[in-house]
Amino acid sequence: MAGGLATAAIAAPVAAQTVPFHGAHQAGITTPMQDQLYFASFDLVATKREDVVALLKSWTDASARLTAGQPVQAGDSGEADGLPPSGLTLTFGFGPELFVQNGQDRYGLAAKRPAALVDLPRYPGDQLVPGISGGALCVQACANDAQVAFHAVRQLARLGYGAVQLKWVQSGFATARQSPGTPRNLMGFKDGTMNPAGAAMDKAVWVTQPGWMQGGSYMVARRIRIALEHWDRMQVAFQEKTFGREKASGAPLGGRHEFDTPDFNATDANGDYVIPETAHARLAAAANNDGAQILRRSYSYNDGANFTAERWPPWHQGIEYDAGLFFQAYQQDPRTGFMPIFDKLSKMDALNQFTTHVSSAVFACPPGVRPGGYIGRELFEAA
Amino acid sequence: MAGGLATAAIAAPVAAQTVPFHGAHQAGITTPMQDQLYFASFDLVATKREDVVALLKSWTDASARLTAGQPVQAGDSGEADGLPPSGLTLTFGFGPELFVQNGQDRYGLAAKRPAALVDLPRYPGDQLVPGISGGALCVQACANDAQVAFHAVRQLARLGYGAVQLKWVQSGFATARQSPGTPRNLMGFKDGTMNPAGAAMDKAVWVTQPGWMQGGSYMVARRIRIALEHWDRMQVAFQEKTFGREKASGAPLGGRHEFDTPDFNATDANGDYVIPETAHARLAAAANNDGAQILRRSYSYNDGANFTAERWPPWHQGIEYDAGLFFQAYQQDPRTGFMPIFDKLSKMDALNQFTTHVSSAVFACPPGVRPGGYIGRELFEAA
Numbered sequence: 001m002a003g004g005l006a007t008a009a010i011a012a013p014v015a016a017q018t019v020p021f022h023g024a025h026q027a028g029i030t031t032p033m034q035d036q037l038y039f040a041s042f043d044l045v046a047t048k049r050e051d052v053v054a055l056l057k058s059w060t061d062a063s064a065r066l067t068a069g070q071p072v073q074a075g076d077s078g079e080a081d082g083l084p085p086s087g088l089t090l091t092f093g094f095g096p097e098l099f100v101q102n103g104q105d106r107y108g109l110a111a112k113r114p115a116a117l118v119d120l121p122r123y124p125g126d127q128l129v130p131g132i133s134g135g136a137l138c139v140q141a142c143a144n145d146a147q148v149a150f151h152a153v154r155q156l157a158r159l160g161y162g163a164v165q166l167k168w169v170q171s172g173f174a175t176a177r178q179s180p181g182t183p184r185n186l187m188g189f190k191d192g193t194m195n196p197a198g199a200a201m202d203k204a205v206w207v208t209q210p211g212w213m214q215g216g217s218y219m220v221a222r223r224i225r226i227a228l229e230h231w232d233r234m235q236v237a238f239q240e241k242t243f244g245r246e247k248a249s250g251a252p253l254g255g256r257h258e259f260d261t262p263d264f265n266a267t268d269a270n271g272d273y274v275i276p277e278t279a280h281a282r283l284a285a286a287a288n289n290d291g292a293q294i295l296r297r298s299y300s301y302n303d304g305a306n307f308t309a310e311r312w313p314p315w316h317q318g319i320e321y322d323a324g325l326f327f328q329a330y331q332q333d334p335r336t337g338f339m340p341i342f343d344k345l346s347k348m349d350a351l352n353q354f355t356t357h358v359s360s361a362v363f364a365c366p367p368g369v370r371p372g373g374y375i376g377r378e379l380f381e382a383a
Numbered sequence: 384m385a386g387g388l389a390t391a392a393i394a395a396p397v398a399a400q401t402v403p404f405h406g407a408h409q410a411g412i413t414t415p416m417q418d419q420l421y422f423a424s425f426d427l428v429a430t431k432r433e434d435v436v437a438l439l440k441s442w443t444d445a446s447a448r449l450t451a452g453q454p455v456q457a458g459d460s461g462e463a464d465g466l467p468p469s470g471l472t473l474t475f476g477f478g479p480e481l482f483v484q485n486g487q488d489r490y491g492l493a494a495k496r497p498a499a500l501v502d503l504p505r506y507p508g509d510q511l512v513p514g515i516s517g518g519a520l521c522v523q524a525c526a527n528d529a530q531v532a533f534h535a536v537r538q539l540a541r542l543g544y545g546a547v548q549l550k551w552v553q554s555g556f557a558t559a560r561q562s563p564g565t566p567r568n569l570m571g572f573k574d575g576t577m578n579p580a581g582a583a584m585d586k587a588v589w590v591t592q593p594g595w596m597q598g599g600s601y602m603v604a605r606r607i608r609i610a611l612e613h614w615d616r617m618q619v620a621f622q623e624k625t626f627g628r629e630k631a632s633g634a635p636l637g638g639r640h641e642f643d644t645p646d647f648n649a650t651d652a653n654g655d656y657v658i659p660e661t662a663h664a665r666l667a668a669a670a671n672n673d674g675a676q677i678l679r680r681s682y683s684y685n686d687g688a689n690f691t692a693e694r695w696p697p698w699h700q701g702i703e704y705d706a707g708l709f710f711q712a713y714q715q716d717p718r719t720g721f722m723p724i725f726d727k728l729s730k731m732d733a734l735n736q737f738t739t740h741v742s743s744a745v746f747a748c749p750p751g752v753r754p755g756g757y758i759g760r761e762l763f764e765a766a
Contacts, residue, residue, distance in 0.1 A: 035528070036556075038685075077615050078571025078630055079683075082562040145418070146529075146556035150569075150685055154704070158615055166702040169688045173419075173529035179465040186533075188461025232460050232541055247461055300462075302421075302533055304686060305552045319549040321537070 018085040021067040023368040024215055028089030029330050030201055030295065033183075034142040037172035037299040037326065038149040039221070040157065041135030041361060042164040044098060049107040052098075053380050055163040059139075059156055060374040063090045072155045080151040088143040090152055092375045093219050093363025097136035112379060114213055116333045117364045120220070123346035125357065132168040132223065132359040140219075140328070144177060168359070170223060172299025172326045182250060182258065185325055186300050187231055187354075189243050190250035193258055194285060196293050204293040207332045212378035215367030217330045220294075220338040223301070223359035226324035227308070229316065231354045242350040244279030252281060264288065278350040284341055294329040294337040301326045324355070334362060401468040404450040406751040407598055411472030412713050413584055413678065416566075417525040420555035420682040420709065421532035422604070423540065424518030424744060425547040427481060432490040435481075436763050438546040442522075442539055443757040446473045455538045463534040471526040473535055475758045476602050476746025480519035495762060497596055499716040500747045503603070506729035508740065515551040515606065515742040523602075523711070527560065551742070553606060555682025555709045565633060565641065568708055569683050570614055570737075572626050573633035576641055577668060579676050587676040587720070588713045595761035598750030600713045603677075603721040606684070606742035609707035610691070612699065614737045625733040627662025635664060647671065661733040667724055677712040677720040684709045707738070717745060 019027045046052050062072045069085035071078070099105070099113035122128075139156055143149040150171075157166055175183045185191040196204045207213045231239070236247055244262070245252055252262035254274040264282055266274040275282050286293045301324060308320040331337030346352070366376045402410045429435050445455045452468035454461070482488070482496035505511075522539055526532040533554075540549055558566045568574040579587045590596045614622070619630055627645070628635055635645035637657040647665055649657040658665050669676045684707060691703040714720030729735070749759045 075615070075619075076571075077569075077611070079567045079569050081567060081571070081631065082564070083558055084562065145558060146685075147558045147567075147569075147683065150706075154611070154615075158612075166688055166704075168702070169685075169704070171685055171687070175466055175528060175530045179467065181465070184462045184464060184530075186460075186462050186530075188459075188464070228460070228537070229541075232458070232537075236458075248464065300530065302529075302552075302554060304554070305549055319551070321549075321552070323533075 017087050018068055019087055019089050021064045021090070021369065022371050025206060025368045026091045026216070026365055027067075027368070028091035028140055028142050029217055029297070029365065030205060031089060033174050033297060034087045034089070035144045035174055035177055036142065036146040036149050037170070037174070038141045038146070038153050039170045039172070039326065040139050040141075040153045041095070041167045041169070042137045042139075042157075042160065043167045044106070044136040044163065045165055046163040047106070049380070051163050052107055053374075055160055056376050056380075057374045058159045059092070060369055062155055062159055063375075066090065066152045066155060072159065075158070077151070077154055077158070080148050083145060083148055086143040086145040086148040088141065088148050088152055090156075091140040091365060093138040093140070093365040094376065094379070095135045095138065095361065095363050097134065101136070109379065112212065112382065114211070114364060116207075116213070116218055116335060118334050118339070118362060120334075120339070120360055120362060123342060123357070125346055125352055126360070127356050127358055128360050129358050132170075134361050135167045137164060138219075138361070138363050146171070170301060170326050172301045174299050185298070186226060186228060186323055187239070189239075189245065189247055190258065191298065192296055193245070193250055194281070195296055200293065201295055203332075204337070205295050205330045205332060212382045213364055213366065214378075217332065217365050218334050218337070219363045219365050220327075220329045220331070220334055221359070221361045221363070222327040222357050224325045224327050225322065225356045225358050227320075227354045227356075228323055229308070229320050241276050241279060244275040244281030253279075276350065278348050280345070280349050280351045283345050283349050289341050289344070292336055292340050294331045294341065296327070296329050298325050298327045298329075300324070330365070400470050401451055402470055402472050404447045404473070404752065405754050408589060408751045409474045409599070409748055410450070410751070411474035411523055411525050412600055412680070412748065413588060414472060416557050416680060417470045417472070418527045418557055418560055419525065419529040419532050420553070420557070421524045421529070421536050422553045422555070422709065423522050423524075423536045424478070424550045424552070425520045425522075425540075425543065426550045427489070427519040427546065428548055429546040430489070432763070434546050435490055436757075438543055439759050439763075440757045441542045442475070443752055445538055445542055446758075449473065449535045449538065455542065458541070460534070460537055460541070463531050466528060466531055469526040469528040469531040471524065471531050471535060473539075474523040474525075474748060476521040476523070476748040477759065477762070478518045478521065478744065478746050480517065484519070492762065495595065495765065497594070497747055499590075499596070499601055499718060501717050501722070501745060503717075503722070503743055503745060506725060506740070508729055508735055509743070510739050510741055511743050512741050515553075517744050518550045518746075520547060521602075521744070521746050529554070553684060553709050555684045557682050568681070569609060569611060569706055570622070572622075572628065572630055573641065574681065575679055576628070576633055577664070578679055583676065584678055586715075588678050588715060590715045595765045596747055596749065597761075600715060600748050601717050601720070602746045602748050603710075603712045603714070603717055604742070604744045604746070605710040605740050607708045607710050608705065608739045608741050610703075610737045610739075611706055612691075612703050624659050624662060627658040627664030636662070659733065661731050663728070663732050663734045666728050666732050672724050672727070675719055675723050677714045677724065679710065679712050681708050681710045681712075683707070713748070
């Protein structure tokens with residue numbers, strides 16, 4: 001079975017195409033991936049609840065215009081004038097700090113913080129940088145043009161002047177439109193083969209319980225730096241054992257085609273598992289996690305280069321790419337999605353030799369906006 | 384008259400298209416701009432001249448393959464497998480340190496350093512960071528897919544292991560393919576209107592004097608951080624006086640259409656110049672620089688966000704985009720191209736209130752590679 005987003009992306013939009021902003025669910029979650037990501041996390045500096053509501057109303061109006069390829073009404077900065085909508089989606093999330101910050105219930109929302117909006121534990125290997133983690137509000141802008149994605153976030157930030165302050169941002173890129181099938185990450189492997197599709201995707205992603213989050217989803221975002229130079233010196237056979245999949249075809253080891261069901265019990269002539277016990281694909285599979293599934297919607301990132309010392313012979317030191325994966329996963333509850341899966345991965349995944357998680361955030365992404373509504377109305381107007 | 388690159392870009396290639404690697408000139412200079420840039424500057428650590436030649440031969444072979452959409456032969460990292468060539472161009476340059484480094488003529492090339500490969504003076508306002516300036520070799524990778532551009536540089540860096548070390552990198556984006564006409568920069572203005580086209584472009588760009596640089600060009604690269612938040616709070620009328628052009632149409636002030644010839648003598652009812660004395664378009668125009676022309680081929684960049692304090696009321700402090708323009712200009716001689724123009728701009732341009740040059744480099748880009756040749760053969764094999 002093909003991964004949900006990858007398959008959809010084969011028929012991905014041309015530059016002029018638009019993705020509807022209004023709907024039961026927010027766009028940018030189960031809609032096809034675009035080429036470019038610009039993600040921003042904000043601190044809220046507004047002191048009053050009504051100022052937060054005014055901000056979200058303003059962002060709603062602006063988002064409806066921006067996703068249709070129109071400038072915002074007051075003082076658009078202009079760099080997207082004449083550019084097509086480029087499949088722009090804007091997806092909003094509420095972080096824990098919207099509800100309680102430093103023990104303060106700033107906006108009278110503390111009682112409405114969902115239990116699923118968890119504070120993630122510290123995982124083995126975490127090297128989280130506070131300045132690029134967390135946040136009170138987030139906007140995920142995806143488009144097939146980097147300038148369109150950045151332009152959108154820039155207008156929202158400007159409209160939020162006095163109510164929000166930029167905390168951290170992340171740009172990313174993917175190749176979903178360029179080639180049929182599952183896109184490859186910077187390690188050269190197909191990424192997203194195991195993604196749920198169709199009804200299984202909907203089940204994994206959308207909150208169904210009554211309450212203000214019904215129709216919404218929870219996003220876990222983790223910036224994962226990958227030691228590419230180190231990885232590139234490994235033999236392909238070693239890389240394949242690390243992933244548990246063939247590099248070229250994406251097939252599970254022992255299988256022939258990308259979407260073959262992995263045989264986790266198969267052993268080789270030595271009695272060793274064909275898909276090693278520490279292989280990423282084994283540890284991450286829903287079949288080995290009581291059916292836990294998440295929808296990964298990740299972008300590669302490359303933020304320049306800086307000093308790195310390799311952790312493996314020949315212990316090369318020098319300037320290396322600050323590059324990797326901006327992992328984003330959507331699920332109806334992180335406690336039954338990301339958390340059990342990553343608890344296992346963080347301890348045992350052979351990939352951990354090459355990866356370092358440097359940022360982490362969890363956001364509650366409310367349901368979609370109905371015409372006349374605004375982002376998060378269900379939260380702010382619930383009884 | 385339309386700018387050279389912008390006009391050509393209207394008919395820019397689809398993803399599958401290839402730009403020939405071999406030719407009299409290197410591609411990526413006067414060929415149409417692509418959407419994505421990945422630029423890398425390297426230090427040379429090779430101690431022998433023949434190792435530098437071997438590197439350049441290896442890069443030549445790899446470049447011919449990569450620009451045709453093929454993997455490199457030994458151990459490609461694989462993330463571009465299945466992706467189309469995406470219009471990839473790879474453009475190489477030689478920095479001053481190839482010829483002399485710390486007073487040492489490492490490769491017997493000191494006598495061949497062209498006079499046109501200048502050390503730029505310090506300009507007013509320069510805030511250059513040495514770690515992201517200069518270099519002995521550079522590669523400019525441009526493609527319509529960010530992953531394709533990064534993949535190419537990554538393979539070249541790997542092939543150069545032991546001979547070069549990454550010094551600094553810069554990614555960028557443009558919108559040349561998305562919309563007809565001159566693309567807009569992050570200030571929202573059309574950028575490149577004054578670029579020479581056709582025969583004037585060839586005249587401005589290509590070295591014609593006999594010698595190893597004949598058929599080559601000189602690249603000046605400057606990373607220019609733009610205070611976007613500051614800029615965004617200016618009235619459009621003020622922005623237009625700063626540029627000397629209308630924001631929406633790109634027309635010179637007092638004109639009606641983008642490509643109208645600016646009237647630098649026109650005055651308003653108060654006797655003030657319609658195009659102010661400090662307007663960017665006035666100071667940069669060839670007509671006001673003894674005909675000096677350069678071919679700008681710049682990409683916007685956005686490298687995340689970090690702390691900034693505004694230099695203007697209301698002196699807002701906070702996290703701001705580390706964004707702006709990665710200015711690249713090609714010319715047959717910087718001493719008659721970039722230098723006289725920027726000497727004036729750096730002192731008087733009203734834009735300087737919003738811009739800070741943080742990196743600078745000059746590279747001699749040798750002529751194109753003929754089949755069977757290699758990058759820089761004219762330099763290394765000249766009598």
